[in-house]
Amino acid sequence: MGRYYNGDIEGKFWFGVQSSTDASFFGGEEFEPNYVEYQFSEDDMPTIKEGLKTCKKELGDWLQNMDKFFKEVNGYNDQIIEEHGYNAQEFNSKLEWYARYHLGKKIYDCVKAKGDCTFEAEL
DSSP: OOOEEEESSOEEOOTTTOOTTGGGGGOOEEEOSSEEEEEEEGGGHHHHHHHHHHHHHHHTTHHHHHHHHHHHOSOOOHHHHHHTTOOHHHHHHHHHHHHHHHHHHHHHHHHHHHSEEEEEEEO
16 A cells, blocks of 8 residues: 655655655645645745755765656665666665655756645645
């Protein structure tokens, strides 16, 4: 069973890697009933950009490597990671930052296109 987010952006949080409150890393307002509701506006863009910058810094070359890897496969485990020439321990240590980066990119693109971004995340 997965945990999804939906609204202006949609997706699924990475199981065992990403918490339902990961969008808090990029600022916005959080409301917490059975879902966490997020609202981002153009006022949040500096925080969103800084969050993306931090993700890129934490990932370094892994961002490109992981983009390439996930274009080639649609699932992963340590064996698949190693078969593609990566150290599984290092790869797995970057997954949270990689998942966070892609969530932040969705938020950024949404705010840039619409001026705001609202979505709910399942707890």
